[in-house]
């Protein structure tokens with residue numbers, strides 16, 4: 001029953017994963033059972049602001065990337081529709 005033991009071990013690992021919470025300061029996910037946020041605990045006010053700016057920039061560039069995928073899929077759909085019409 002070695003295989004089963006390995007499986008239940010993995011299952012226990014999965015079940016014991018701790019849920020995250022959103023940090024009030026930096027709005028990143030941090031383990032719920034830790035009082036101090038791993039991301040912004042040792043940052044001062046100015047450093048926190050630059051961290052927030054970086055997060056915002058990352059969000060914006062991700063948004064641009066997903067926009068690009070949206071346009072690309074629209075173009076593909078358009079080309080398919082054109083193919084049916086011709």
Ligand SMILES: [Zn+2]
Pocket residue numbers: 023024025026027028030037038039040041
């Ligand atoms: Zn934080």
